[in-house]
Amino acid sequence: MRRRTLGRDDVSTGTDPRERIRTSAESASDGRDLPTRREVLAGVGSASAALVAGCSTTLGTGPDPTLRIGTLRPPVTLDPIEAESIGSEQTVERVFEGLYAYGERTDIVPAIADGEPQYENDRREAVIELDDRARFQNGRDVVAEDVVYSFEAPLEEDAPTAWRVDPIGSVEAVDERTVRLSLSEPYPALEHALTHPIVPKEEREDDRETFATDPVGAGPYEVASFSAEKKATLRRWDDYWGEPVPEIGRVTMAYVEFPMTQLTSLRTNRNDAIEPVSPRIVDDVESVANATVKRREGYTSFYFGFNLNEGPTTDPRVREAISYCIDLEKAVGEFIEPMGERQYGPLPPRVAEEWDMPTGEWAEFANEKNAERAQQLFREADEASGQLRILTTMDPKHKELGEALAGGLRDAGHGALVVSKPESSFLERYVSGSERDYSMFVGEVSGTPDPDSFLYPTFHENAEGTTNGTFYREDAVMERLTNARETRDRERRRRLYEEAIARLLEDRVCLPICSYENSFAVDGNVSNFRVHPISQVNPRLAWENGVVTVGDGS
Known part of the structure; x- marks a missing residue:
């Protein structure tokens, strides 16, 4: 894999980092009975015929598997400059790439960047080369001017993402594939700011309203359809320039209003996963829906x-x-x-x-x-x-x-x-x-x-x-x-x-x-699903050492 760890900023437990990853990545529910257990079971048992009749499994659909997730956090916008809710950020993360991305834990690895930042002037300046393969989903190359725009637009528009990038004094295009970030003061959280999604300047400026619902990114998925606060369906971009390439061909994030409805959707195969897992249903997921709770302490x-x-x-x-x-x-x-x-x-x-x-x-x-x-x-x-x-x-x-x-x-x-x-x-x-x-x-x-x-x-x-x-x-x-x-x-x-x-x-x-906690309940036919501690990285469908698969993974 090209991506390699640049640094860590995570909780130290005094154990081997690889062991911490294995032991903390996923843990099942603790099995305690909640007061509402009887109500939960009764509600699932009496699921309406209309809902069951309208459900069809998405599992095992052959060479182009799909994954449908029922979420309590609906996406509001797909514009990374304006995205501030978890639901929006989780969808944006699939469609866009930053200069860097989060690795297995909270380490930073290159994405659009080609290697580590080269620091100068007592770390007040960072020179970053762009991967010459990086391009947007319309085929246009990702160039330095797009990076400059992505860091300047939040400040110029007073957007919800401005706080993340405002310590960066200036961003300059050195040449078409090189950017220089200059800090007026040290900024110890810079590496997190460098995960900020890169957007195409021309395409966003041409029609911001359309871009918010049908954007063009440089990530592994492109938007198939989007209805604000209801559903976002993404399809794998088969010409994706980066790696790893996800196995899942189509992923849908669909808003579900109630935890009970989430649990019912798992039992009827309407959804292959739900998130976040409500305390009301956590103890009943495995017995009622034949699924497993994946959870991880987060932020x-x-x-x-x-x-x-x-x-x-x-x-x-x-x-x-x-x-x-x-x-x-x-x-x-x-x-x-x-x-x-x-x-x-x-x-x-x-x-x-x-x-x-x-x-x-x-x-x-x-x-x-x-x-x-x-x-x-x-x-x-x-x-x-x-x-x-x-x-x-x-x-x-x-x-x-x-x-x-x-x-x-x-x-x-x-x-x-x-x-x-x-x-x-x-x-x-x-x-x-x-x-x-x-x-x-x-x-x-x-x-x-x-x-x-x-x-x-x-x-x-x-x-x-x-x-x-x-x-x-x-x-x-x-x-x-x-x-x-x-x-x-x-x-x-x-x-x-x-x-x-x-x-x-x-x-x-x-x-x-x-x-x-960050949590998902995942159907048994979904394999290799791991929860990341950073909320917006979820659902992570591909990473350095593996990919999520459905059914037999074929």
């Missing part, structure tokens, strides 16, 4: 974000009152475990442990549910009437968490309304800063092993209105978040992040909820 976390721009939640006493309105330990136990775990800061446990963060101190900021204390604080803030709006997506986990908080607010004598919106509408509203849209929202962040991916886009004022819906404007915190991404001194970065997080928790800018 995804949930939190309640407060609107500090308008409305009652601009008052810290109101935010503190709300923190007494929900038992998050209980909520995580009911709605998240065993597919995730409680977290007490804005970093998932995996990242917090690797960076030696004071998670015990963070836990001290978490309040137990206390309706009387909440009522007292609401009275002190003169906020004992009205209705607090809790904004969520349609994801069942998000809605359940929102309803749990709303119930606690009502117990404290305050009105509350959970407003659940489709993904595209949620993405617009949760960053509006408008009291009419939300007082709180259920946020979800999928990042990398670098804390910057969780903290900067979620809380820095530069990301307001794109990925930051809190509108928190404490200068000391902004300064620390900026300085932390401009130094290569890991210990200094750790201290800066620790100080920023302490202030975020003290000011109750958010209520951390939990981390969530």
Whole structure:
């Protein structure tokens, strides 16, 4: 294989890296019975005749096998510049290539780049040669101007992906196959930024609206059809210039609204895999659907974000009152475990442990549910009437968490309304800063092993209105978040992040909820399926050492 590892930035366990890969890549469900087991089994047993009649297996279709995945995370757009939801990024990842891609874990390997970056000027500049075979799906070569455009467009358009590339001061086309990236300050997360998808400048600029639904990429799959928030069907690009080449000829990511429907779709062969696996059905997948749960600890976390721009939640006493309105330990136990775990800061446990963060101190900021204390604080803030709006997506986990908080607010004598919106509408509203849209929202962040991916886009004022819906404007915190991404001194970065997080928790800018594993339930006829820790890399259908196959793989 041409691709080779350039570096690692992952959790160290003190064991041989190859052994860590083998032991952590996939683990089956832990077999615990959930309270809803009887309901799950009864629901699957009574699946409607209409659904069964409409289902046909996609397995074993001969030389051009297909794979259909039922997902709770619908793709919203296929434009990599605008993609910010997990569903969009997972589809984009199949169609586009970056200069580099993630390897077996979180190591970086060449994709469009031809080898490692050549660093100059004390690593302030990186010169990258492009693979002379790289081309887009319309046959046009990938050239340096496309790379320059891909890194400049997010900033010029104030796109949701801008935070990833804005530390890169400039990108220059040295010649048709060479680019030079220059940094005004050190950027320790640069290698993650180099996985940013490369888009064709001419084709995107010609018609951005069409490009968002029928794009041209340089990846192994091209778009066959796309319906926003419903379904994306991709077909293998047989002239793909890179390697490895996937075995699966056609892959569909289809939105499924409820976990029960997901499980039914596995049993009836409507879908060959589902993701993510809900705690409601995890223990019943193997017995009901003859499938296996593939799961891996990743970098995804949930939190309640407060609107500090308008409305009652601009008052810290109101935010503190709300923190007494929900038992998050209980909520995580009911709605998240065993597919995730409680977290007490804005970093998932995996990242917090690797960076030696004071998670015990963070836990001290978490309040137990206390309706009387909440009522007292609401009275002190003169906020004992009205209705607090809790904004969520349609994801069942998000809605359940929102309803749990709303119930606690009502117990404290305050009105509350959970407003659940489709993904595209949620993405617009949760960053509006408008009291009419939300007082709180259920946020979800999928990042990398670098804390910057969780903290900067979620809380820095530069990301307001794109990925930051809190509108928190404490200068000391902004300064620390900026300085932390401009130094290569890991210990200094750790201290800066620790100080920023302490202030975020003290000011109750958010209520951390939990981390969530990356998980798929996969039919027995699907072989060699492995879950990657980086959410958008999934479903990974081909990698350096293998490919996913269906049936006998013929």
